[in-house]
Amino acid sequence: MVRQPSINAQNRAPLSIERITEAALQIVDGQGLGRLTMRRLGDALEVEAMAIYHHLPRGKEQLLDGLVAHVAAAPADTGAADAASWRGVLRSWAGDYRGRLLAHAGVLPLVVTRRNPAALTATVTSLREVMRQGGVREEPAAVAAHTLLGYVIGHAALEVRGTAEDGADRAVDWDARFTVGLDLVLTGAG
Amino acid sequence: MVRQPSINAQNRAPLSIERITEAALQIVDGQGLGRLTMRRLGDALEVEAMAIYHHLPRGKEQLLDGLVAHVAAAPADTGAADAASWRGVLRSWAGDYRGRLLAHAGVLPLVVTRRNPAALTATVTSLREVMRQGGVREEPAAVAAHTLLGYVIGHAALEVRGTAEDGADRAVDWDARFTVGLDLVLTGAG
DNA sequence: ACCTGAACACCGTTCAAGT
DNA sequence: ACCTGAACACCGTTCAAGT
Secondary structure, three states: OOOOHHHOHHHOOOOOHHHHHHHHHHHHHHHOHHHOOHHHHHHHOOOOHHHHHHHOOOOHHHHHHHHHHHHHOOOOOHHHOOOOOHHHHHHHHHHHHHHHHHHOHHHHHHHOOOOOOOOOHHHHHHHHHHHHHOOOOHHHHHHHHHHHHHHHHHHHHHHHHOOOOOOOOOOOOHHHHHHHHHHHHHHHOO | OOOOHHHOHHHOOOOOHHHHHHHHHHHHHHHOHHHOOHHHHHHHOOOOHHHHHHHOOOHHHHHHHHHHHHHHOOOOOHHHOOOOOHHHHHHHHHHHHHHHHHHOHHHHHHHOOOOOOOOOHHHHHHHHHHHHHOOOOHHHHHHHHHHHHHHHHHHHHHHHHOOOOOOOOOOOOHHHHHHHHHHHHHHHOO
């Protein structure tokens, strides 16, 4: 019986940071952050856990940094903004960004940790740029960018936790609530 | 030589949930969330780690839930609000709440996790009540309560990460930025 | 009732070794 | 260059035992 090349290590798709990060995100989304271990990640990639360290020398820290970058680094479309439309651009960006955060709720605690401080920079910068192109002055734009991003992240955190109302336990319409609060923030901006 | 009662287990202050939670918070604030282990917590309390389980049957989960409750359950003063002052009450609450979150930045990731969904309920309720007493109608008050809490938590998260500006690396005046953004949110509310 | 000690299954990571 | 296997120090938690 000849060697079976299909089960030979040489024939597998080689490991890469992209494949590792994707597999990790799938574990986090499907089973929760607490179940993301190097050994389980290795299993998912059909590789010994220790092989991962060859691609991520800083180990699990680097892996988690990558997850934060993958989820939280999503800039707004700075090309489409002018004086008439910049609020609309930010509104649609905010909707998309909220969607990302909710789709990967397991990484939200990581976004809030000190790790990977560079990950949000591109996002904040793009928000300021959209406003600048809309004619908003530098300083108000910088404030509003942080206010907006802070609101979106904070609101997503509340949604994930599903903060109950007190009185009745009627369900909260999070979509509507997010939109109204967003308008409230955008109205003040600029 | 007689027995030394001072090093006898009988003479130590007995363990309690309060003492355990305080010691845990001190470890998190001083060394970070990652270094909070049951064994280290036991050391800090001069007890074997396993003794903790007698007071917290649900183990570390329950311990972390307690930390979230201790930090994030801080309602606004509902007694002091009327039609003229409710914005001021919320403004000062927000400042205090931000202070709490920054003082215990290590627990912020826990606040954002699914754990302990009840912890923020009292806080949200108090915000709605302040507005209700200020004459704001039910539905706008509910929206504004979530917007405000979302903003404060989200902004604190950005501060802790220290999101850098792009252009220059001039330092951000976080105090001023928080206050201005807060006014922006409160202006829209009601 | 309250705490201890030993034990179990599982982590992240290092390092020498294989191909 | 890329991956493996064994090993180390450290987790959370259980359980029987002590007082």
